[in-house]
Amino acid sequence: MILYYKRAISDILDHKFLNTVTIITIAISILIVSAFILFFKNANNVMNSWKKGIRVMAYLQPDIPEPKVSEIQMKIKGMYGVQDVRFISKHEALNLIKTQMKRQSSLFENLKENPLPDAFEIRMTTSLHNQEKIEALATRLESLPQIDEVEYGQKWIRRFTSFFNLFKFVGYAMGGLFFIAAAFIVANTSRLVLYSRREEVEIMRLVGATDRFIKAPFYIEGLIQGALGACFGLGALFIAYVFISSNVEQSLSSGFFTIQFLSAGTLFGIILCSTFVGWLGCYISLKQFLQY
Amino acid sequence: MTDGKDNSTIIRMFHVHKTYGNKKALIDITLEIAKNEFLFISGPSGAGKTTLLKLLYLGETTTEGQVLIDGMNLSRISHKRIPFLRRKYGIIFQDYKLIPTKTVFNNVAVVLEAMGKKRRFIEKKVKSVLRTVGMEERLQAFPPSLSGGEQQRIAVARAVIGDPKIILADEPTGNLDEDSADIILKLLKKFHTRGATIIVATHDKELIRKTGGRVIHLNQGYLQKITAA
Numbered sequence: 340m341i342l343y344y345k346r347a348i349s350d351i352l353d354h355k356f357l358n359t360v361t362i363i364t365i366a367i368s369i370l371i372v373s374a375f376i377l378f379f380k381n382a383n384n385v386m387n388s389w390k391k392g393i394r395v396m397a398y399l400q401p402d403i404p405e406p407k408v409s410e411i412q413m414k415i416k417g418m419y420g421v422q423d424v425r426f427i428s429k430h431e432a433l434n435l436i437k438t439q440m441k442r443q444s445s446l447f448e449n450l451k452e453n454p455l456p457d458a459f460e461i462r463m464t465t466s467l468h469n470q471e472k473i474e475a476l477a478t479r480l481e482s483l484p485q486i487d488e489v490e491y492g493q494k495w496i497r498r499f500t501s502f503f504n505l506f507k508f509v510g511y512a513m514g515g516l517f518f519i520a521a522a523f524i525v526a527n528t529s530r531l532v533l534y535s536r537r538e539e540v541e542i543m544r545l546v547g548a549t550d551r552f553i554k555a556p557f558y559i560e561g562l563i564q565g566a567l568g569a570c571f572g573l574g575a576l577f578i579a580y581v582f583i584s585s586n587v588e589q590s591l592s593s594g595f596f597t598i599q600f601l602s603a604g605t606l607f608g609i610i611l612c613s614t615f616v617g618w619l620g621c622y623i624s625l626k627q628f629l630q631y
Numbered sequence: 632m633t634d635g636k637d638n639s640t641i642i643r644m645f646h647v648h649k650t651y652g653n654k655k656a657l658i659d660i661t662l663e664i665a666k667n668e669f670l671f672i673s674g675p676s677g678a679g680k681t682t683l684l685k686l687l688y689l690g691e692t693t694t695e696g697q698v699l700i701d702g703m704n705l706s707r708i709s710h711k712r713i714p715f716l717r718r719k720y721g722i723i724f725q726d727y728k729l730i731p732t733k734t735v736f737n738n739v740a741v742v743l744e745a746m747g748k749k750r751r752f753i754e755k756k757v758k759s760v761l762r763t764v765g766m767e768e769r770l771q772a773f774p775p776s777l778s779g780g781e782q783q784r785i786a787v788a789r790a791v792i793g794d795p796k797i798i799l800a801d802e803p804t805g806n807l808d809e810d811s812a813d814i815i816l817k818l819l820k821k822f823h824t825r826g827a828t829i830i831v832a833t834h835d836k837e838l839i840r841k842t843g844g845r846v847i848h849l850n851q852g853y854l855q856k857i858t859a860a
């Protein structure tokens with residue numbers, strides 16, 4: 340076994356150019372795919388944090404008496420998926436706006452009457468942050484006669500979700516394509532290496548070497564190519580990540596969200612996948628080359 | 632296969648034909664080779680000598696007829712068994728077939744590596760065999776930097792390192808000066824006395840005369856005659 344590794348490594352050194360090209364190509368494929376995964380992960384994080392912040396606002400019709408208000412509040416609280424209901428009176432709402440818009444407080448001085456409605460702020464249980472559930476709740480709220488209007492940022496959620504799904508699909512498709520492309524690139528390299536060494540392979544056979552003995556170093560080469568390619572690709576991604584995230588965090592000094600790098604598990608998975616690709620490429624070319 | 636009356640026979644060919652496309656290289660060859668024989672296959676160029684050797688190690692497959700090695704029928708051997716058949720042989724190819732990108736040491740060692748021998752054993756054995764052929768000084772040389780005679784000796788070293796039962800030598804003295812040829816011949820005789828069966832294909836009548844042994848005469852694919860030792 341150690342002998343096989345030695346032969347594989349000396350083979351790689353004997354075919355530096357071919358191996359370098361292969362490793363670079365794998366690295367680029369891995370870079371593109373993992374950049375997608377990284378972007379996807381962070382977009383997902385952003386979306387989740389947005390979803391967590393989702394409040395459904397239910398505005399009441401004017402002049403509903405207090406006991407009726409608490410009755411409605413109890414009713415909403417009992418609805419499916421509702422975690423918390425807070426009553427925000429129109430005075431409270433106005434004060435809130437006033438403190439938020441201190442500079443423009445003169446605007447409010449001329450108000451004779453509070454123009455804002457009373458409202459309920461409803462938070463949903465986190466497990467139910469999905470489009471249909473939110474819409475279902477909104478419909479139920481609207482059916483209450485005392486509720487005037489329900490608001491929950493429906494449009495952008497819908498758009499974002501469909502964009503996100505499209506994005507996910509594109510990501511999977513690209514990942515698949517790069518996977519196949521990388522496998523064929525490895526297959527091609529080992530075919531070239533095999534071709535440049537067909538004489539040697541033939542001689543080894545004539546002196547009694549088994550196919551296994553002849554193939555083993557090629558497989559090890561493929562595995563090494565795959566693993567190294569992944570490491571370089573991910574390394575490049577990490578450098579890009581450090582560069583971009585420091586810039587983004589500067590511009591979004593608020594730090595309301597931070598870009599995260601891929602988790603150790605994901606990194607490991609990508610390296611494993613790439614190693615498998617290296618193996619697969621070898622398998623393809625050896626299958627074609629070493630049959631007779 | 633046979634009634635076993637002659638268990639000293641190591642190779643049998645039975646009505647063997649070989650055609651390349653429509654070129655008949657061997658026609659109806661039937662012969663037996665005994666264990667520990669020193670046998671020549673002679674004949675002019677194109678007679679079919681190389682082809683006959685190839686059929687023995689499955690470098691080519693027989694078109695018709697049967698070849699039996701150690702009682703094993705080569706037309707029924709599975710693909711997986713071919714390497715093990717070839718390990719019965721030490722083959723000295725007409726064109727040496729050394730791997731140009733590997734050192735002398737590695738060229739010879741590959742036989743034992745393929746057998747899965749231990750590194751330390753390989754090192755010792757390769758060195759000792761290279762000493763036998765007088766090439767111990769050139770361990771790290773690459774074949775293209777060696778003379779024809781030296782390459783031939785490396786080819787011999789590789790052929791004998793696995794202690795094969797049968798040594799096939801195709802024109803082993805073909806391109807060599809007389810001194811180099813004598814060295815090779817001495818080596819073959821040495822392995823013969825150690826019990827190997829030696830089969831030498833050659834068109835060199837002088838070599839046959841000097842050595843002595845049974846001779847199979849081929850001509851244009853036909854077995855013309857067999858002259859006893």
Ligand SMILES: Nc1ncnc2c1ncn2[C@@H]1O[C@H](COP(=O)(O)OP(=O)(O)O)[C@@H](O)[C@H]1O
Nearest residue numbers: 651654655656675676677678679680681682683
């Ligand atoms: N691979 C091949 N394809 C076609 N014809 C071949 C091939 N090998 C040998 N021959 C032909 O078969 C005949 C016998 O060849 P060979 O066995 O090499 O003869 P020898 O070794 O006695 O010189 C020759 O006529 C040669 O041209």
Ligand SMILES: [Mg+2]
Nearest residue numbers: 680681725801
């Ligand atoms: Mg010949």
